[in-house]
Amino acid sequence: MSRTVAAPYRVSGVAHTPADVLAAARGILAQHSLADLSMRRLATELGVRPNALYWHFPDKQTMLAALADDLLDAVQIPADGAWDQRLTAAATNLRSTLLSLPDSAEVVSSAWASGLSHSDLTATVAAVASDGGLPPPAAHGVATAICRLTIGLTIEEQTRAQMERLGVTGPSGRDFTEEFTQALAVIVDGARSLAAARR
Amino acid sequence: MSRTVAAPYRVSGVAHTPADVLAAARGILAQHSLADLSMRRLATELGVRPNALYWHFPDKQTMLAALADDLLDAVQIPADGAWDQRLTAAATNLRSTLLSLPDSAEVVSSAWASGLSHSDLTATVAAVASDGGLPPPAAHGVATAICRLTIGLTIEEQTRAQMERLGVTGPSGRDFTEEFTQALAVIVDGARSLAAARR
DNA sequence: ACCTGAACACCGTTCAAGT
DNA sequence: ACCTGAACACCGTTCAAGT
Numbered sequence: 001m002s003r004t005v006a007a008p009y010r011v012s013g014v015a016h017t018p019a020d021v022l023a024a025a026r027g028i029l030a031q032h033s034l035a036d037l038s039m040r041r042l043a044t045e046l047g048v049r050p051n052a053l054y055w056h057f058p059d060k061q062t063m064l065a066a067l068a069d070d071l072l073d074a075v076q077i078p079a080d081g082a083w084d085q086r087l088t089a090a091a092t093n094l095r096s097t098l099l100s101l102p103d104s105a106e107v108v109s110s111a112w113a114s115g116l117s118h119s120d121l122t123a124t125v126a127a128v129a130s131d132g133g134l135p136p137p138a139a140h141g142v143a144t145a146i147c148r149l150t151i152g153l154t155i156e157e158q159t160r161a162q163m164e165r166l167g168v169t170g171p172s173g174r175d176f177t178e179e180f181t182q183a184l185a186v187i188v189d190g191a192r193s194l195a196a197a198r199r
Numbered sequence: 200m201s202r203t204v205a206a207p208y209r210v211s212g213v214a215h216t217p218a219d220v221l222a223a224a225r226g227i228l229a230q231h232s233l234a235d236l237s238m239r240r241l242a243t244e245l246g247v248r249p250n251a252l253y254w255h256f257p258d259k260q261t262m263l264a265a266l267a268d269d270l271l272d273a274v275q276i277p278a279d280g281a282w283d284q285r286l287t288a289a290a291t292n293l294r295s296t297l298l299s300l301p302d303s304a305e306v307v308s309s310a311w312a313s314g315l316s317h318s319d320l321t322a323t324v325a326a327v328a329s330d331g332g333l334p335p336p337a338a339h340g341v342a343t344a345i346c347r348l349t350i351g352l353t354i355e356e357q358t359r360a361q362m363e364r365l366g367v368t369g370p371s372g373r374d375f376t377e378e379f380t381q382a383l384a385v386i387v388d389g390a391r392s393l394a395a396a397r398r
Numbered sequence: 399a400c401c402t403g404a405a406c407a408c409c410g411t412t413c414a415a416g417t
Numbered sequence: 418a419c420c421t422g423a424a425c426a427c428c429g430t431t432c433a434a435g436t
Contacts, residue, residue, distance in 0.1 A: 039428080039429060048402090051401085054430070056400090060430090113305075113355050113359075141381030144348065144382040148347050149344050160314060163314065179340065185393075186344050190384075215419080237409065237410080238411085250412075255419090258411080259410065
């Protein structure tokens with residue numbers, strides 16, 4: 001005779017984990033937008049009541065910060081090569097990671113602002129700048145400029161993309177890739193010029 | 200005999216204007232926070248029903264964009280002096296304008312992202328960079344880097360300030376002024392190095 | 399450990415109607 | 418021109434209770 005374990009309270013399937021919740025949140029961003037990412041909708045997507053989510057995360061803000069950290073942990077920061085090229089590559093990788101998930105730049109921005117993010121991306125980028133011989137404050141300045149530029153410009157790009165998706169606005173006529181490339185080049189040039197002055 | 204004009208529908212006072220609404224919105228930001236700036240609360244502050252606001256603005260987003268434009272129009276962009284010092288001054292003025300009203304950096308960021316802002320601050324800053332002899336794409340890159348840095352870092356600073364105001368978090372230990380100064384110096388150095396290469 | 403039921407205190411926005 | 422009344426379709430979050 002086989003023993004039957006006590007059936008879970010939920011009708012079908014296994015219990016959820018925080019990772020399940022984050023995966024469902026990604027799904028909503030991918031197929032809809034940040035505006036559609038409510039706790040209630042997220043719960044529906046998981047086949048669960050809204051308040052069940054509060055078992056996994058204390059509040060929505062914390063859940064979004066965890067999502068942001070997931071995203072940022074996936075950004076590749078090259079370990080070898082010339083330091084200035086590694087800086088450019090880090091920024092480019094951050095941007096393309098963000099562009100792969102709609103509205104994710106906004107999520108990262110909020111997470112950084114709230115202080116609930118545990119990602120140390122800025123410090124990692126600052127370490128690359130340090131390899132160029134920049135003193136700590138300047139290296140941190142470079143990292144700050146690069147990260148904020150990338151996040152800020154990508155927020156605009158993704159927001160426009162959403163608006164065009166909804167047909168509320170026509171194409172912006174802006175070349176975001178060009179804007180990003182130019183602005184990034186200015187910052188990296190600044191870093192090089194500071195490094196040269198140190199020699 | 201004095202003629203009495205037909206009494207307005209509202210009990211006391213004169214009718215409101217869009218400017219009145221924006222002033223009340225500023226008041227809520229100044230004394231509370233962006234989280235408290237709901238259309239319903241704004242209406243209450245004006246002694247009016249929530250839906251009355253939709254006479255003055257089509258929606259909340261548009262109202263916030265108008266508020267952002269008001270703020271940005273007040274930013275002084277110096278017209279004479281060395282171009283690199285004018286760049287630094289423009290960024291510093293933008294930051295101090297934002298810091299004078301809690302959560303205003305977030306408001307500006309959203310307004311830019313939504314495309315509802317009519318401010319041409321980035322173009323104005325780009326014009327200063329052009330005075331340094333930079334070609335248009337590079338000048339625009341400089342302006343983008345400066346504006347996004349300033350907005351992004353000020354969002355973090357103001358969000359931390361709110362959290363400390365609410366006692367939900369202790370002091371961050373970060374020196375935002377120092378971070379801003381260093382990152383700005385990197386960008387302006389980059390601009391100078393690009394200008395020098397043009398000669 | 400993980401979830402439901404039920405409720406609280408809110409939102410933004412629309413539409414017809416009032417003066 | 419500027420506002421009210423009344424309603425619609427939502428939010429995030431809490432708490433006790435279920436299994």
